[in-house]
Amino acid sequence: MLALVVAGLLAASPRAGAQGFGLSVTASATSMVVSNSLTYTINVTNLTTLPLTDAQVTNLLPASVQFVSASPGQGSYTTSGSVVVFDLGAFSYPGFAQMTLTVQPTAAGFITNLVTVSSITVTNTASTNLVVLVTNAVTLADLGVAMTGPAPPVITNDWITFGVAVTNAGPDAAPNVILTNTLPPGVGYISVSPASPAPSVTGSNVIFNLGALASGAFTNLLLTVQPTNSGVLQFSSFVSSAGVTDTNSANNSASTNITVTNYLSSQLMAITNSAQAINLQNGLEEQSILLTNAGAMDVPAARVVVTGLGRQLFNAVGTNNGVPFVDYSAGLAAGRSVTLLLQYAPRGSFPFSNGQLHAFAMPVVPDWTPPAATSASTNVNITRIVKLPNGNMLIEWPAITNRTCTVVYSDNVSFSNALMAPPSIVVAAPVNEVQWIDYGPPATVSAPTNASARFYRVLLNP
Amino acid sequence: MKSVHLHVFSAWCLAGGFMAVAPAASAQPEVDGKPDSSAFIRIPADTDDWTRHFRIGALVGININASFSRSGSAFGISGNDPANGSFDDGYVRTDQTGNAGGYTSYWGYDRASQYSAANNTLAMRATTDFSASGSANADGGAFPGFDMAYGDNLWYWKHARVGWELGFGLMPIDISENSSTPATVTQTTFIFNTGGIIIPTAPYQGGPSGTGPLITNSPASSSSTSSTGNVTGTESLDVMLYTVRLGPSFYWDITEHIGMSLGAGPAVGIVSGNYKYDETITAGGLNARNTGKIGGTDVACGGYVNGALMYHMQEDADIYIGAQYMPMGDATISGGGREGRLNLGGQLYFSVGINWPF
Numbered sequence: 001m002l003a004l005v006v007a008g009l010l011a012a013s014p015r016a017g018a019q020g021f022g023l024s025v026t027a028s029a030t031s032m033v034v035s036n037s038l039t040y041t042i043n044v045t046n047l048t049t050l051p052l053t054d055a056q057v058t059n060l061l062p063a064s065v066q067f068v069s070a071s072p073g074q075g076s077y078t079t080s081g082s083v084v085v086f087d088l089g090a091f092s093y094p095g096f097a098q099m100t101l102t103v104q105p106t107a108a109g110f111i112t113n114l115v116t117v118s119s120i121t122v123t124n125t126a127s128t129n130l131v132v133l134v135t136n137a138v139t140l141a142d143l144g145v146a147m148t149g150p151a152p153p154v155i156t157n158d159w160i161t162f163g164v165a166v167t168n169a170g171p172d173a174a175p176n177v178i179l180t181n182t183l184p185p186g187v188g189y190i191s192v193s194p195a196s197p198a199p200s201v202t203g204s205n206v207i208f209n210l211g212a213l214a215s216g217a218f219t220n221l222l223l224t225v226q227p228t229n230s231g232v233l234q235f236s237s238f239v240s241s242a243g244v245t246d247t248n249s250a251n252n253s254a255s256t257n258i259t260v261t262n263y264l265s266s267q268l269m270a271i272t273n274s275a276q277a278i279n280l281q282n283g284l285e286e287q288s289i290l291l292t293n294a295g296a297m298d299v300p301a302a303r304v305v306v307t308g309l310g311r312q313l314f315n316a317v318g319t320n321n322g323v324p325f326v327d328y329s330a331g332l333a334a335g336r337s338v339t340l341l342l343q344y345a346p347r348g349s350f351p352f353s354n355g356q357l358h359a360f361a362m363p364v365v366p367d368w369t370p371p372a373a374t375s376a377s378t379n380v381n382i383t384r385i386v387k388l389p390n391g392n393m394l395i396e397w398p399a400i401t402n403r404t405c406t407v408v409y410s411d412n413v414s415f416s417n418a419l420m421a422p423p424s425i426v427v428a429a430p431v432n433e434v435q436w437i438d439y440g441p442p443a444t445v446s447a448p449t450n451a452s453a454r455f456y457r458v459l460l461n462p
Numbered sequence: 463m464k465s466v467h468l469h470v471f472s473a474w475c476l477a478g479g480f481m482a483v484a485p486a487a488s489a490q491p492e493v494d495g496k497p498d499s500s501a502f503i504r505i506p507a508d509t510d511d512w513t514r515h516f517r518i519g520a521l522v523g524i525n526i527n528a529s530f531s532r533s534g535s536a537f538g539i540s541g542n543d544p545a546n547g548s549f550d551d552g553y554v555r556t557d558q559t560g561n562a563g564g565y566t567s568y569w570g571y572d573r574a575s576q577y578s579a580a581n582n583t584l585a586m587r588a589t590t591d592f593s594a595s596g597s598a599n600a601d602g603g604a605f606p607g608f609d610m611a612y613g614d615n616l617w618y619w620k621h622a623r624v625g626w627e628l629g630f631g632l633m634p635i636d637i638s639e640n641s642s643t644p645a646t647v648t649q650t651t652f653i654f655n656t657g658g659i660i661i662p663t664a665p666y667q668g669g670p671s672g673t674g675p676l677i678t679n680s681p682a683s684s685s686s687t688s689s690t691g692n693v694t695g696t697e698s699l700d701v702m703l704y705t706v707r708l709g710p711s712f713y714w715d716i717t718e719h720i721g722m723s724l725g726a727g728p729a730v731g732i733v734s735g736n737y738k739y740d741e742t743i744t745a746g747g748l749n750a751r752n753t754g755k756i757g758g759t760d761v762a763c764g765g766y767v768n769g770a771l772m773y774h775m776q777e778d779a780d781i782y783i784g785a786q787y788m789p790m791g792d793a794t795i796s797g798g799g800r801e802g803r804l805n806l807g808g809q810l811y812f813s814v815g816i817n818w819p820f
Contacts, residue, residue, distance in 0.1 A: 280657045283567045283673040346559040346672045386660050431669040433662035
């Protein structure tokens with residue numbers, strides 16, 4: 001905030017001797033901030049008993065003041081550097097003249113305007129000065145940062161994405177907002193979305209200059225990183241703005257712990273068990289693979305990493321070391337097999353071998369946790385559910401521009417023990433209707449025909 | 463028709479010629495240059511008087527109208543392109559896979575009735591052409607334009623002078639009509655196989671990504687039908703009219719500050735621009751849009767009679783107001799069975815501007 005000191009307003013001080021001039025100066029503000037305008041009002045009274053034609057009022061301004069304008073009540077004015085002179089012209093006796101002078105301080109500190117009224121005709125002069133303290137403006141803002149981590153499980157070398165939300169609760173805009181993200185040891189930065197502003201990466205810090213953040217505004221970033229070590233890794237973020245007085249520094253930093261594990265020991269194997277074929281319902285090239293637990297131990301969940309792909313693994317839920325994979329979220333008992341469907345885009349069969357399939361066991365995949373407030377606005381209205389001839393279930397809903405959706409399913413209408421059906425569904429214009437097919441693993445834990453009941457919910461992603 | 467216009471033009475030429483010859487025949491120039499008070503006197507070439515003038519001004523033209531007509535069949539449609547998968551009630555285009563496997567995700571349709579679940583087919587219709595005959599007239603309003611003239615005086619008598627004047631006019635004209643006409647409309651239905659998929663609810667718009675429900679990218683069959691429909695829309699003539707006129711002029715100083723001039727003679731008009739149409743063809747519950755334009759230039763011949771009142775503001779500048787009747791023949795822009803005819807037979811101009819004698 002602006003602090004202020006008013007210095008003085010000294011009364012006119014005519015020189016000793018006969019009466020000469022009455023002089024007073026007032027300022028438009030008793031305190032002010034750099035770059036604001038300050039107006040002096042100068043009152044002069046002719047007490048010389050003579051009508052004058054050469055009376056002048058001289059303003060000697062400091063160097064840290066910039067002249068803006070002047071308004072002589074009578075006569076004219078001239079400027080020369082930091083001196084402003086009002087020529088009062090014909091100044092009768094008794095007479096009174098008032099003039100104004102507007103300036104703009106360019107630096108903090110005390111400013112003094114020395115004002116003198118004089119005339120060659122008479123020897124009497126009067127002078128006064130006015131001192132005002134100018135300070136820099138103080139910016140008040142409440143910057144905050146919050147983090148969201150990826151859904152578990154996270155395996156070493158997975159490319160994981162965590163979200164960082166920077167907010168400014170005001171009341172002022174915050175200039176030059178800097179977000180510093182500190183990555184734990186062994187974690188490499190991969191990318192950020194949106195791509196601009198690009199960060200500078202210094203050691204374990206990924207630093208963003210977010211520029212100005214208006215009061216009430218926010219910025220969301222999604223950082224993709226690659227942890228190369230297992231363990232509980234702490235990711236932290238800190239937001240600051242030079243020149244801002246933060247009214248609540250408690251929310252300027254945030255952290256989240258992400259547990260990273262290695263694959264579990266297992267004897268899983270995956271082989272193709274169908275030819276590649278176009279699915280006309282979704283436009284994808286599809287192929288079934290058989291995932292078998294050849295070991296003696298049950299596994300809580302499984303992953304198949306597909307290497308050497310010449311095209312996109314459409315139903316991949318992530319990448320490990322940049323290689324796409326699908327996850328089977330259910331347990332696989334020893335000696336049992338499950339059929340997974342791989343989907344590729346663009347469609348069109350291509351060479352593929354079993355050597356490109358790599359199966360691993362993973363820790364258990366937790367159930368889906370409903371959002372804190374499952375309001376109607378986060379639910380999409382499903383307009384059609386059709387059972388396809390092959391037993392798969394087709395769900396349709398209206399597309400929402402620039403929003404992605406996630407399908408959640410459960411074996412009960414209350415959606416307890418619900419699971420997500422990754423990946424999220426992304427639709428680009430001009431598509432206005434979305435069709436999603438529950439074809440069983442890996443999208444869901446079992447084929448719909450093998451479920452006693454299945455309920456679906458489509459959620460708009462944040 | 464053109465020969466009639468030429469005859470009319472010739473008549474205006476003769477009329478102008480007689481006007482010019484008459485004062486010349488009666489002119490009796492004096493050897494010493496003194497005027498004869500009972501006859502026109504040839505103005506000496508070395509006179510100090512200002513005999514020439516140049517004037518420039520704005521004009522407004524009225525009493526211009528147009529007629530539009532269609533006669534013929536198989537007017538094409540611009541609003542769809544079945545060969546490239548654009549129909550009146552949907553589209554089937556090439557997706558980003560290049561329609562791999564003969565299928566495309568880049569399709570859409572408008573109505574549930576287009577889908578046959580029994581046959582696993584989707585029908586796309588396109589209006590391919592229509593036949594219509596008839597005409598419509600439209601009156602133009604007032605068209606602002608530009609006018610300028612240059613002239614010289616050859617004889618004088620008291621306060622009157624006789625000479626010639628060459629004028630040029632420019633006026634943009636835009637006349638349109640909006641009407642509905644019965645038409646015989648040909649529509650082609652293209653049948654696409656859906657391969658047994660569950661097609662999304664209508665209206666559906668698919669995207670070019672290659673993912674999403676696929677249908678065959680080429681129609682399995684097509685058939686055409688004709689039915690009665692309507693053509694509704696706007697036709698317009700958007701042209702520029704350039705006129706050139708040349709004829710004798712008569713000038714009379716009525717008072718010290720007010721003068722009057724009269725003129726007559728042949729005139730030629732050049733009409734250049736476009737015949738535009740923007741119409742909707744409706745039949746069988748489908749709407750097809752058809753827009754286009756036909757460019758052209760035509761020449762119309764005729765004549766003019768004009769008069770102007772001038773006020774001498776100062777020694778070398780007058781302001782004038784004038785009126786001009788300039789009947790001409792019709793000008794037409796046509797093509798493909800369409801014709802737009804501009805009727806200039808009664809055009810009347812009112813003008814105001816500045817005249818410089820020199």
